[in-house]
Amino acid sequence: MSKFYGKVQALNDVNFKVPKRAIGLLGPNGAGKTTLIRILMGLIKHSSGSAKVLGYDITTEIRQIRDNVGYSPEFSPIIPEITAMKYVSYLGTLSGLNRVESSQRAHDTLHYVGLGEERYRPLSEFSTGMMQKCKLAAALVHDPELVILDEPTDGLDPIGRQQMLDLIERLYRDEGKSLMVSSHLLFDVERVCDEVIVLGRGNVIKTGTMTEVLSDQSDTLRIKVAGDAQSLVNQLKKRGINPVLNRDYLDIPHGDDAEMIILEEIHRNSSVSLRYMGRKTRSLEDVFLSTVEGGAEL
Amino acid sequence: MNESQSSDDAYVRKFGFREFSGIRQNRVYRVFSVGWFNLIETIRRSGFTKVLLIFMFLNLLIQDAVTVLITLLLPPEFMPITLNQYFQGVYVESVLGMVSLLNRIGDPLLEFFSFVSIISGGTSFMWLLLVAILGGGLIADDRLHKTTEAYFSRISRIEYLVGKLLSLIIFSTVVVTVPAIIQYILLAWSLEVDIIANIWLLFWAIGFTLIAVLVVSTLTLAISSLTTRRTVATMSLLIIGIVTSALPSAFGFLYNPDSPLLLIDFIGAIALLGAVLLGYDTIKLNYQNLSLYNGVGLEAGMIVAVVALVFVISLLILFNVLFRRDN
Numbered sequence: 197m198s199k200f201y202g203k204v205q206a207l208n209d210v211n212f213k214v215p216k217r218a219i220g221l222l223g224p225n226g227a228g229k230t231t232l233i234r235i236l237m238g239l240i241k242h243s244s245g246s247a248k249v250l251g252y253d254i255t256t257e258i259r260q261i262r263d264n265v266g267y268s269p270e271f272s273p274i275i276p277e278i279t280a281m282k283y284v285s286y287l288g289t290l291s292g293l294n295r296v297e298s299s300q301r302a303h304d305t306l307h308y309v310g311l312g313e314e315r316y317r318p319l320s321e322f323s324t325g326m327m328q329k330c331k332l333a334a335a336l337v338h339d340p341e342l343v344i345l346d347e348p349t350d351g352l353d354p355i356g357r358q359q360m361l362d363l364i365e366r367l368y369r370d371e372g373k374s375l376m377v378s379s380h381l382l383f384d385v386e387r388v389c390d391e392v393i394v395l396g397r398g399n400v401i402k403t404g405t406m407t408e409v410l411s412d413q414s415d416t417l418r419i420k421v422a423g424d425a426q427s428l429v430n431q432l433k434k435r436g437i438n439p440v441l442n443r444d445y446l447d448i449p450h451g452d453d454a455e456m457i458i459l460e461e462i463h464r465n466s467s468v469s470l471r472y473m474g475r476k477t478r479s480l481e482d483v484f485l486s487t488v489e490g491g492a493e494l
Numbered sequence: 495m496n497e498s499q500s501s502d503d504a505y506v507r508k509f510g511f512r513e514f515s516g517i518r519q520n521r522v523y524r525v526f527s528v529g530w531f532n533l534i535e536t537i538r539r540s541g542f543t544k545v546l547l548i549f550m551f552l553n554l555l556i557q558d559a560v561t562v563l564i565t566l567l568l569p570p571e572f573m574p575i576t577l578n579q580y581f582q583g584v585y586v587e588s589v590l591g592m593v594s595l596l597n598r599i600g601d602p603l604l605e606f607f608s609f610v611s612i613i614s615g616g617t618s619f620m621w622l623l624l625v626a627i628l629g630g631g632l633i634a635d636d637r638l639h640k641t642t643e644a645y646f647s648r649i650s651r652i653e654y655l656v657g658k659l660l661s662l663i664i665f666s667t668v669v670v671t672v673p674a675i676i677q678y679i680l681l682a683w684s685l686e687v688d689i690i691a692n693i694w695l696l697f698w699a700i701g702f703t704l705i706a707v708l709v710v711s712t713l714t715l716a717i718s719s720l721t722t723r724r725t726v727a728t729m730s731l732l733i734i735g736i737v738t739s740a741l742p743s744a745f746g747f748l749y750n751p752d753s754p755l756l757l758i759d760f761i762g763a764i765a766l767l768g769a770v771l772l773g774y775d776t777i778k779l780n781y782q783n784l785s786l787y788n789g790v791g792l793e794a795g796m797i798v799a800v801v802a803l804v805f806v807i808s809l810l811i812l813f814n815v816l817f818r819r820d821n
Contacts, residue, residue, distance in 0.1 A: 237647045262648050263518060273644040275635070277539045289527040290648040292518030304512065334644065339514035 197245030199231055199398075206231045208398040209245070216250070216342070218368045220385030220406075221378040223395035229378040230270060232395070233346055237267050250342055263291060266335030270346040270378075272327045276320035280311055280330045283319055284337050291338035298337065305333040309363060325356035332363065342374040343367060349384050357384075364388045415450045418476035419458060423468035431461045447476055524649050528657025533664055536628045543627055550620045554673045557613050561588055561677065562684045581687045582695060586772065588681075589674050589699045592617045593706045594765035595739035600778030621669055622710070622761070626731040628665055629714035631724030632658045633815075638722040642816075651816050655715075662711035671703040702768040709764055709805045716808035719815040735761050742780070752784055752791030763800045770794045 199207040207228045221229045235242045236249050238258035246253065252260045275283060281302055288298030306315040309329040314322070322330060328348060335343050348364060349357045365388050367373045379385050385392060392409050394402040402409060421428060425441060432439050432448070435457050439446040448454055455473070462470050537543050565584055575583070583601035590599045591614030598612060636642045645654045678696045682689045717734075718727040739759045756779070757763045769777045769786070776785050786794040 239643065239646050259650075265647075267647040269640075269643045269647075271640055271643075273640045273642070275535070275641055276639065278535060282535075286527070286531050287644060287648060289519075289531075290524055290645065292520075292524060293514070293516070294519055294523075297514070297516055301512075301514070339512075 197235070197242050197247050199228075199235060199240075200243045206398050207235075207242070210395075210398070210400050212393055212400050212403045214391050214393065214403070216374040217391050218375040218377065218389040220389035220392040221376060221395065222380070222382065222385055222392055223401075224380055226397070227395040228398040229380075229395055230346055231398075233267070233344055233376070233378055236261070237265065237344065238262065263338065264341045266338065266340035266343040268328075268331040268335040268343070268345045268348060270350065272331060274319045274327070277318055279316045279318055280306060280322070280326075280333070281315040283330065284315075284334050287334045288337040293338055301337050301339070302333070305336045306330070308336070309333045310359065324351040325353065325359075328352060328356070328360055329363070332360075336367075336373075340373070342376065344376045344378075346378045347380070348377060349379065349381060361387055416476040417448045417450045417454060417458070418472070418474060419446050419448065419470065420444055420472040421446065421462065421468045422471050424465075425468065428461060428465055428468050431465060432458065435461065450475075521649075521653060525653050525657045525660060528645075528649070528654060529660030529664060531661075532632060532658060533628070533661035536631065536661070540627065543624065546620065546624055546627070550617075550624060550669055553616050553620055554669070557588070557617055558673070558677050558680050560613050562680055565681065566684055577685060578687050578692070581681060581685045582692065585678060585681055585695060585699070586769075588614045588677055589702065590765045590768050591615050592621065592670055592674065592703070593761065593768065594618055595622065595735065595759070595761050596742075598778075598780055599762075599765050599769060600781065601774075617670070617673070618761075621666065622735050623732065624669065625662060625666060625710055625714050626728045626735075629662050629711065630718055630726075630728030630731065632661065633715060633719040634721050634724045634727045637719070638724075655812060655816055658715055659708075659711055662714060663707055666707035666711060667704070670707060671700055674699040674703050698768075698772055702771055705767065705771075705801075706764045709801060709808075710761070712805055712808040712812070713760075716811040719812055754792050754796050756792055757796060757800045760800060760804045763797055763804075766797045767801045770797050 197207060197210050198205065210228070210232065221232070223229050231240070234240045236247060236254060238254060238261065242254075246255065248254065249261045250264055252258075252264070254261060275286075278286075281299075284306060285295075285299045285302035288301055289295060293301060303315070306312060309332050311326060311329050311333060314326060319327070319330065328351070332343075332345070332348065335345070345364065349360050352360060361384060364375065364377065368375050368388065375388070377385060377389055386406070390406050392402070392404065392406055393400060394409075425444075425446060429439050429441055429446065432446075437448055437451065437454060437457060439448045448458065458473070459470075462468055537547065561584065565580070586601045587599070591612070594615065595618050596615075598615065636645070642654070649657075675696065678692075678699060679689070681687075682692065714727075714731055717731050718724070721727050721730075739762055741758055742756050742762075757766075766777070766779075775787055776783055778784070784792060786792070786797070
């Protein structure tokens, strides 16, 4: 799928398929994350290509998509003078719930997101954190199968951010909702998602499960030792292995018998003891930065 | 976890995430939800609107009472027309007056006496004022607060547009069409004319007021969609409506009474359309007789064209703003 704004290409032949799980949509500002989401929700038209959400075609079955997807946009679309309760309930009726059902579910979802006490306050009095929660309640009121959250922790203080991530995690783990979380905050995605799509300048840079994406392709062993790590480095160098001392860890190229040599040298060296040995993994930040360094697309 | 947290959690567990197993309502229900919600909330949030509404209904009461009273006090036997013609003339003037702002449109049957149009003129002002206040923010506010994003992720743009239009149509119907129906019954009852024999007049009144309501509502929404400030939209509609209506009177000496320039008053043109729909050849415009089919000056076709033009331009504005590809 591609998307042009005039002559500017916002999405360039984006092509991916993800299962119904918690999907992280990562990318720097201007990568095309919001454009992609808005196309999937039928808010804007794509220029070419096709897409399906939950098996529904975005061109011909957009009504079914809207009924089965909850969307919380990046900014706060509000009606300032009305209460959170009225707002969420009203959006419920727009999704096809009858007035009574919509009102009941608005109570429930506002309680669920932690706005039970504030549900009769006008939206104009809401803080950024409360508004983020209210948007989440609005996205959930019609019991969607998939919830799309665009920058759900934007503008939140550390506690608010933690609460929001807890909520999102609960939605996925306890309520069985599929999620698509768009963020430029890597920690958020790393914490709540198990699939990731990395976008850069309208291109898909990387897709896969979090484990795949975070696994290190360089086949490096990572060990952590207590004691004089430098002496162990010297010992290993003498055995033809070149470890890199990285803060508390030693990263070692995974050769044929590297693991055996390491264990022998640690056994010989009484000043060190082994605390951890395993395959090196990366944080999402590492992946992101390496993609930025290695990819001109970004 | 303390006790209150645990009980709160229990509450959430109990009521928090019920699966929705009901049937979703159809699209018409959603459109009506948009219309009704916007109407009620706009009235609720503005104290001034509530006061104006009270004045509006008082005005309607006075209009009905005075019309009935004067028609009773001035028996039609003093005029060279039948009682039934008198009823028809009074009713037509009253209904046309509810739309025509400053320019008075009279029934040529009431040759000597054309008071009802003046009395119902107040309704047209109040109606325009209320529609401008209610409708000014309908789209402007949504654009300002980006609420359109919340709408369009649930309903289509056409459903949104029809819903917004519906809120103004419901309101205007209550303040124009319903009073027109009530007035028909009151006048027919007080003049003791046959209600059934004149029922075509009631259908005309309903049809005409609904056309007027549709055109004015569409225009109001179009102006609202052009800005993100409700005040700008409200004031624009009021100023345009009143100024264009005042021009023919203010510069009357420059106008030929039969000039097509009179149609610059597009709200007055809607009222003239009412006379055209009745099939009148001649009407009284600002107390001067005007022939609509003599091939000279202002003609019936021009009136229809102007009203259609205002409606089409309003729709084009709305479609351009709401349906732009990347909006």
